[in-house]
Amino acid sequence: MAEPEIARKNYYEVDLEPGQRYLWCACGKSQSQPFCDGSHDGTEFRPKPLEVGEAMRLYLCGCKRTTDAPYCDGTHAGL
Numbered sequence: 001m002a003e004p005e006i007a008r009k010n011y012y013e014v015d016l017e018p019g020q021r022y023l024w025c026a027c028g029k030s031q032s033q034p035f036c037d038g039s040h041d042g043t044e045f046r047p048k049p050l051e052v053g054e055a056m057r058l059y060l061c062g063c064k065r066t067t068d069a070p071y072c073d074g075t076h077a078g079l
Helices: none
Strands: 011-016 022-024 048-050 056-061
Antiparallel strands (some): 011 056, 022 048
16 A cells, blocks of 8 residues: 655644535645645545535644544644
8 A cells, every 4th residue: 555645744623514515635745735636636535525514623644644533633744
């Protein structure tokens, strides 16, 4: 299994709106981090869908090595 690129050695703090469908980038190649822009095409990686029921601030993984995708679990601290 290939390792994703590390887009950032920290989390992304994002405000999400209800009724929107977001796709979290799992490959690390997107130019629209932390969201997918299709850069994973031709790889084994697939974006992770994310929807929220109310407006909220989330901390999404930037290193792409979280065990709780798409949420940051602090794994970046050991990289």
